[in-house]
Amino acid sequence: MNATGDSLLQDRFRQLADTVDDSDWNDVVSRAAGLGRQRWSLNGRRVAVLAGIAFALGVGATVVSGAPLLGLGAASTTPGPVAVERQLPNGTIGWLFRHEPRGQSLAAAQIAVGSLVGSHWQPVRFARVLTPDPALNTRIVVSLIGKRGRNVCMTVIDRDSGGGGCAVGLLLRPFSVMTSGRMEHGRTLITLAGLASDDVASIKLFLGHGAARRVPLKDNAFYVRLSRPDLPANLVAYDDQGRVIGTDQSVNLAAGSLTGP
Amino acid sequence: MAFGEVSANLRALPGVSSARFHVCRGVACQIKDSRRRSLSTVVDHRARQIEGVYRSRYLKFRNALATVTGDWETARDVVQEAFAEALRKRDTFRDEGSLEAWVWRIAMRLAIASRSTQSPVQLTEIGEPGLVDSRLDPDLAGALRQLPPRRRLIVFLHYFGDLGYGEIAEVCGVSEGTVAATLSQARHDLMIALETRGASA
Numbered sequence: 001m002n003a004t005g006d007s008l009l010q011d012r013f014r015q016l017a018d019t020v021d022d023s024d025w026n027d028v029v030s031r032a033a034g035l036g037r038q039r040w041s042l043n044g045r046r047v048a049v050l051a052g053i054a055f056a057l058g059v060g061a062t063v064v065s066g067a068p069l070l071g072l073g074a075a076s077t078t079p080g081p082v083a084v085e086r087q088l089p090n091g092t093i094g095w096l097f098r099h100e101p102r103g104q105s106l107a108a109a110q111i112a113v114g115s116l117v118g119s120h121w122q123p124v125r126f127a128r129v130l131t132p133d134p135a136l137n138t139r140i141v142v143s144l145i146g147k148r149g150r151n152v153c154m155t156v157i158d159r160d161s162g163g164g165g166c167a168v169g170l171l172l173r174p175f176s177v178m179t180s181g182r183m184e185h186g187r188t189l190i191t192l193a194g195l196a197s198d199d200v201a202s203i204k205l206f207l208g209h210g211a212a213r214r215v216p217l218k219d220n221a222f223y224v225r226l227s228r229p230d231l232p233a234n235l236v237a238y239d240d241q242g243r244v245i246g247t248d249q250s251v252n253l254a255a256g257s258l259t260g261p
Numbered sequence: 262m263a264f265g266e267v268s269a270n271l272r273a274l275p276g277v278s279s280a281r282f283h284v285c286r287g288v289a290c291q292i293k294d295s296r297r298r299s300l301s302t303v304v305d306h307r308a309r310q311i312e313g314v315y316r317s318r319y320l321k322f323r324n325a326l327a328t329v330t331g332d333w334e335t336a337r338d339v340v341q342e343a344f345a346e347a348l349r350k351r352d353t354f355r356d357e358g359s360l361e362a363w364v365w366r367i368a369m370r371l372a373i374a375s376r377s378t379q380s381p382v383q384l385t386e387i388g389e390p391g392l393v394d395s396r397l398d399p400d401l402a403g404a405l406r407q408l409p410p411r412r413r414l415i416v417f418l419h420y421f422g423d424l425g426y427g428e429i430a431e432v433c434g435v436s437e438g439t440v441a442a443t444l445s446q447a448r449h450d451l452m453i454a455l456e457t458r459g460a461s462a
Contacts, residue, residue, distance in 0.1 A: 023340075
């Protein structure tokens with residue numbers, strides 16, 4: 001079998017390939033989120049109608065799926081701004097690396113160092129307990145671990161449970177978000193907690209039903225709760241001049257793995 | 262704070278499963294391996310990789326899978342479902358092979374399931390893959406029909422799916438050598454069949 005024969009076969013197969021691109025990433029994300037779909041064939045063309053709310057993932061993603069057809073379904077777009085107006089390099093949290101005593105100490109907050117995420121991995125060099133939203137009991141412990149204390153961990157302590165993660169170094173662009181969820185009084189409660197770089201002056205959460213909430217942000221930590229009917233949601237970071245410097249919609253995809261209303 | 266509850270609360274964190282949390286004894290283990298990227302980058306990285314495969318390879322998936330499902334509509338549905346499943350299960354991908362080949366395996370299983378009444382579906386039960394519309398190239402369709410189904414599938418994965426030997430090997434669960442030998446034999450058989458048909462026409 002020579003190369004000429006192979007290229008001849010390639011040409012013949014290429015001519016048989018259907019080149020009409022009917023890809024739809026938003027449909028994939030919606031299916032991943034466990035949303036029901038119904039399909040009809042209308043004049044030979046597949047029509048997909050979302051039976052529930054549509055989720056979008058990624059900056060600039062917009063979901064519009066056959067909503068006007070047959071009077072069924074719903075169209076949904078990512079709420080709030082999705083375009084980043086000012087691109088920034090990786091950010092950091094200055095006070096943390098200067099070891100400034102912001103918030104509380106672990107001792108004052110009665111939190112054992114061994115309970116921090118990352119403490120079993122590397123020695124904890126510095127840790128402070130922050131309360132982004134004074135109205136809530138939730139605390140965020142931000143800690144530096146490792147030989148030179150350059151690795152950053154975040155532990156979210158919410159009443160009787162918690163969670164978190166670590167990053168080697170700190171490369172905030174411009175924030176890191178952790179999404180978690182739990183059932184409370186028969187409803188799915190979703191929480192967004194994270195760390196924002198020094199470039200972030202404020203954060204807003206835009207919700208699917210049109211409302212927008214200011215996200216409590218203090219000492220570079222933020223924490224906000226929402227419920228499933230609030231989705232899709234879009235977390236938007238602004239600089240001190242009100243320009244959008246980052247957006248995140250990963251909560252919409254994460255919510256797909258949660259059960260309950 | 263009990264760490265049992267920590268892991269439960271981490272369930273919804275994309276890219277970090279509770280199982281992995283326990284295995285690594287901390288999310289940091291996983292993130293340490295991710296070449297100094299930020300937490301959010303790591304968390305979203307796999308989903309974005311899957312999206313990248315989808316955006317760059319959608320047509321290849323649909324065209325190759327149509328030879329298994331028998332029509333374009335079902336093939337499209339299979340591709341959408343396969344990528345949705347890949348997104349849902351992305352935590353289970355262990356970087357032990359190509360991400361694309363992993364999605365191909367999911368897609369292939371769904372494609373076979375779309376034509377099979379048996380459950381669970383085995384990748385070996387490939388049925389009779391063939392061109393969706395044999396009228397477009399009756400000679401090639403006829404030549405392909407003379408190949409054994411498994412050899413035919415490998416041909417379709419190579420020419421429609423644009424997969425290399427290694428990826429086909431991963432998808433089909435055979436060695437690269439087997440793929441190379443199978444493709445070589447299939448090309449040989451196809452060329453002979455096409456020449457015979459051309460001569461007799």
